[in-house]
Amino acid sequence: MTKKIVVTGIGATTPLGGTATESWKALLAGESGAKTLEHDWVAEHSLPVTFAAQAKVRPEEVLERIEYKRLDPSSQFALISAREAWADAGAPDVDPVRIGVDYSTGIGGLWTLLDAWDTLREKGPRRVLPMTIPMLMPNAAGAAISMAIPSRAFARTDVSACASSTEAIANAYAHLQAGLADVVIAGGTEAVVHPLPIAAFASMQALSKRNDDPAAASRPYDISRDGFVLGEGAATLVLETEEHALARGAKIYAELAGGAVTSDSFHITAPDPEGTAAARAVRDALEVAGATTDQVTHINAHATSTPVGDIAEYKALLRIFGDHLPNIPVSATKAATGHLLGGTGALEAIFTVLALHHRTAPPTINLTEQDPAIPLDVVTSPRDLGSGPQLAISNSFGFGGHNAVAAFRSV
Structure with a gap:
């Protein structure tokens, strides 16, 4: 028998706002999150693209210092959005073995990886942080969420480039249908506004080069479109069976139909x-x-x-x-x-x-x-x-x- 799967919580930290609600309001208002990058490394590396859509609220403004220090930016964004989604869902009192995580990233802890490489080259192996691997691994975001909620049914990571988090949502649907959990936290994160990806994407002619007008650079369907604008942030949905949601009196945003x-x-x-x-x-x-x-x-x-x-x-x-x-x-x-x-x-x-x-x-x-x-x-x-x-x-x-x-x- 097919179960009805519903959305009971949402959370996001994006170039438009620090929460899902703020991001939605800015979206309806026609705002753009793309801005000129104010980092020394833009000029240092003579980047051909000098703008991106960075998260509007920085993780250090939200997280505890110890969390901020022990997580790559991709995991920082993920944890912030997941906590918002969980709170929005009413922080349900559910046995952790019935809570699953289907999370995703396209690239993972890139900042940690490249910073560690710089440290190794410039200062030697003794200065490479012991938390480097746990911070850079692609499943770090899902793991951080599963420990924070907590979730013990499963914590799975999808890595399929720009399709990653929609695939995670599709997998969450299947996992709920299979009865592997009553509640699944699903979503995705990315934090690669860094000189290397910008240079690489620009080299393949994938990025817009409208350096003089970043806010107007992303132009889907326009005759003058010339590439995408690199963004960062995370978004999370709390999904559960309708039966479970109704039993606990949860608000329901919509049905995840498939x-x-x-x-x-x-x-x-x-x-x-x-x-x-x-x-x-x-x-x-x-x-x-x-x-x-x-x-x-x-x-x-x-x-x-x-x-x-x-x-x-x-x-x-x-x-x-x-x-x-x-x-x-x-x-x-x-x-x-x-x-x-x-x-x-x-x-x-x-x-x-x-x-x-x-x-x-x-x-x-x-x-x-x-x-x-x-x-x-x-x-x-x-x-x-x-x-x-x-x-x-x-x-x-x-x-x-x-x-x-x-x-x-x-x-």
């Missing part, structure tokens, strides 16, 4: 230009949700603002929705937040949940001249979704050909 994961098997960085496997992920997520294409009323698109990526996603959506696609309001929220890589899917899942909860599709900023090759109904100002039943999907696609889609239903 999720699906596929692979392009095409290219390590470029998406399949025809969107074949991405389309299958959308189809499979809707099939798990027991939904038809004409029931979909909103899409939060992956829409990174890259010339090839936006078109590939459009082709994938067209394969599935056909003539119904022009009727679906599409939001591309990376225009405001930048691209949080492994954390982006969870953040966009929260925005999708809040869109259903508040019956409002969030705006896509910076769209001044829409690419005629992508004739979507792009939401450019907050739009009322209406009072009827709502079903929305959130798409995430990543390097390696990873595709993940989550479907949510209004309650």
Whole structure:
């Protein structure tokens, strides 16, 4: 028997705000989290891209000093967002063996790794911190959350580039259906606003180079789009069976109706230009949700603002929705937040949940001249979704050909 899975808590620390609520308000207001980087290393390394979307509230303003010192920034963000989500869910009194963690990152503790390498080269092995490995390992964020809550059912880590946290949500759905836990904390994090990733992404022509206007740099679907804006932060959802949520009197934001994961098997960085496997992920997520294409009323698109990526996603959506696609309001929220890589899917899942909860599709900023090759109904100002039943999907696609889609239903 299929169980109904619901969202009972949300938390986020993002370029738009230090909480999920603050981030949502800034998103609706059309704000941008992208700003010029004020770090000496930008000039030191002559970086071709001098801006990014950094978290608006720094972890040291939130965490205890000992936590801040013993966690990589990626784990710091994760812990902050998870604590917010858990508190938002009412900090349920649940046996830890019935609480699971499905968390994710695209890269992991990059700051710790590269700082340790610098220390080794400049000061020798005796000065490398003993906590280096526990801080840099990709599962560190999930482990930190599982110890803080606590969670003893499982603590699993998904690493599938920019699809990571949507895949974590899809896995959480499956784990709850399988009865492995009553409550799962799911999400993702990333903290790689660092000279090396900026140089590397810029070298592959993936980043926007609008150094003179960072706030307008991420331009999904715009004819002048020239790449994504690197972002950082984390987002977390508390998921549980409806039966469990109702029994404890929890508030419910929306239903997680299904999720699906596929692979392009095409290219390590470029998406399949025809969107074949991405389309299958959308189809499979809707099939798990027991939904038809004409029931979909909103899409939060992956829409990174890259010339090839936006078109590939459009082709994938067209394969599935056909003539119904022009009727679906599409939001591309990376225009405001930048691209949080492994954390982006969870953040966009929260925005999708809040869109259903508040019956409002969030705006896509910076769209001044829409690419005629992508004739979507792009939401450019907050739009009322209406009072009827709502079903929305959130798409995430990543390097390696990873595709993940989550479907949510209004309650």
